[in-house]
Amino acid sequence: MNERELLTIANLTKSYGNKEILKGVNLHVVQGEIIGYIGPNGAGKSTTIKIILGMEGDYGGEVRLFGENIRQDSVEYKRRIGYVPEIADVYDNLTGYEYLTFIGQLYGVDLDIAANKSQTLMELFGVGEAYHARISSYSKGMRQKLLIISSLLHNPDILFLDEPINGLDANSVMIFKEILAQLAAQGKTIFYSSHLMDVVEKISSRIILLHDGKVAADGTFEQLQAESAGGTLEAIFTQLTDFHDYREIGEQFVAVVQGGQ
Numbered sequence: 573m574n575e576r577e578l579l580t581i582a583n584l585t586k587s588y589g590n591k592e593i594l595k596g597v598n599l600h601v602v603q604g605e606i607i608g609y610i611g612p613n614g615a616g617k618s619t620t621i622k623i624i625l626g627m628e629g630d631y632g633g634e635v636r637l638f639g640e641n642i643r644q645d646s647v648e649y650k651r652r653i654g655y656v657p658e659i660a661d662v663y664d665n666l667t668g669y670e671y672l673t674f675i676g677q678l679y680g681v682d683l684d685i686a687a688n689k690s691q692t693l694m695e696l697f698g699v700g701e702a703y704h705a706r707i708s709s710y711s712k713g714m715r716q717k718l719l720i721i722s723s724l725l726h727n728p729d730i731l732f733l734d735e736p737i738n739g740l741d742a743n744s745v746m747i748f749k750e751i752l753a754q755l756a757a758q759g760k761t762i763f764y765s766s767h768l769m770d771v772v773e774k775i776s777s778r779i780i781l782l783h784d785g786k787v788a789a790d791g792t793f794e795q796l797q798a799e800s801a802g803g804t805l806e807a808i809f810t811q812l813t814d815f816h817d818y819r820e821i822g823e824q825f826v827a828v829v830q831g832g833q
């Protein structure tokens with residue numbers, strides 16, 4: 573094992589009922605990498621992340637994080653993780669201040685430090701005026717910023733981001749991309765799942781494509797380009813997932829919409 577290897581996934585399998593989702597996923601993540609984890613809807617990206625975080629216990633194979641087998645279920649390793657879930661339940665009746673200081677304290681950050689950090693991060697993200705407002709009044713993008721901030725308050729060593737920029741405007745996406753680049757430069761590791769291929773293409777130091785339960789491609793964007801017919805990540809994704817029927821499906825879809833009147 574490389575001494576800077578933070579995450580090792582060996583022959584990971586996972587089924588729901590008789591549906592096999594992960595059929596033997598192998599990957600090695602080294603400190604400081606920004607991994608773009610991509611794949612078709614339902615491929616098992618969120619499932620992989622939930623297994624690594626200890627939220628899904630019933631799986632085959634081995635996952636090691638910070639050199640420790642996660643089956644040992646140590647709380648310590650979870651303190652070093654930040655997580656932005658794809659779908660999050662935030663407590664709508666709390667204010668941003670109440671929510672962020674609550675989450676910060678869960679991760680062991682002192683109240684004063686959590687409060688100061690939260691307020692400053694909200695201001696930097698352009699939502700400082702909503703710090704003391706109830707989350708129920710937040711727009712989609714404001715909630716997403718709240719989630720991103722809550723995942724970072726304890727200065728984690730590895731960040732798992734499941735569709736983190738849903739709802740962010742173009743300027744906020746630029747700030748977010750810069751935050752990820754700066755975190756990686758400081759030695760933080762980022763595991764990022766998204767369908768926004770142009771963003772993944774630009775920010776990832778390495779891209780992993782999950783398809784049919786396995787890793788179908790693993791490399792830098794330039795390596796993926798060299799291994800396929802080239803082009804954008806969107807074009808590579810379409811090639812590697814062997815998908816060509818979008819025109820016919822679109823036509824049939826519209827025909828059904830227009831039919832039966």
Ligand SMILES: Nc1ncnc2c1ncn2[C@@H]1O[C@H](COP(=O)(O)OP(=O)(O)OP(=O)(O)O)[C@@H](O)[C@H]1O
Pocket residue numbers: 588593611612613614615616617618619620658
């Ligand atoms: N708790 C569950 N019970 C049953 N099936 C589940 C459960 N969670 C996920 N699945 C199934 O596992 C498959 C993978 O889901 P997952 O959410 O990991 O996909 P994904 O790659 O993140 O997809 P998307 O890009 O649409 O977010 C899907 O077919 C989903 O229906």
